[in-house]
Amino acid sequence: MTQENVREGWVVKLLATFFYIGYLPKAPGTWASFVTAVILYFVWPPQWYVQFLIILAVYLIGVEIGTRAETHLGHDARVIVIDEVAGQMTALFMAPRMIVPFALGFLLFRLFDIIKPPPARQWESHRGGRGVMNDDIAAGVYAAVTMQFLLALMDNWGVRYF
Numbered sequence: 001m002t003q004e005n006v007r008e009g010w011v012v013k014l015l016a017t018f019f020y021i022g023y024l025p026k027a028p029g030t031w032a033s034f035v036t037a038v039i040l041y042f043v044w045p046p047q048w049y050v051q052f053l054i055i056l057a058v059y060l061i062g063v064e065i066g067t068r069a070e071t072h073l074g075h076d077a078r079v080i081v082i083d084e085v086a087g088q089m090t091a092l093f094m095a096p097r098m099i100v101p102f103a104l105g106f107l108l109f110r111l112f113d114i115i116k117p118p119p120a121r122q123w124e125s126h127r128g129g130r131g132v133m134n135d136d137i138a139a140g141v142y143a144a145v146t147m148q149f150l151l152a153l154m155d156n157w158g159v160r161y162f
Helices: 003-016 028-043 048-073 082-091 099-115 120-124 128-156
Strands: none
Touching: 003 048, 028 082, 028 099, 048 082, 048 128, 082 099, 082 128, 099 128, 120 128
């Protein structure tokens, strides 16, 4: 194995596991989602188009990294959590920077990531990085739409969520 292959393998593992969070023994996907939500709470830009471009970049990087990581770690291995990062970012797309919306986005994303309503379940079976990433993007979309709907209902009913 050449030094370049070793270096590439290290970078792939670092990114695929979201800085080794994927190696946590219990619920690495949940931890990756939680850390992502906390980071986004403090640095998520308010402009929707910037959020979209960041999500797109993470998705495209995740597809490539996921493809490469599968060769070393297996198909959609537990330690690969870059997909949870992209999915959580999608779930928090255009979320108001407040605790309740971010907590709701986190919980809804985890719920939809676990139950995988169609077509997420079917997309998960695809090989390569797209199979790694697409089911979590779908779960993120489901979570974002549901969260925005619930926030609109709360607003309509006069419920304050600070």
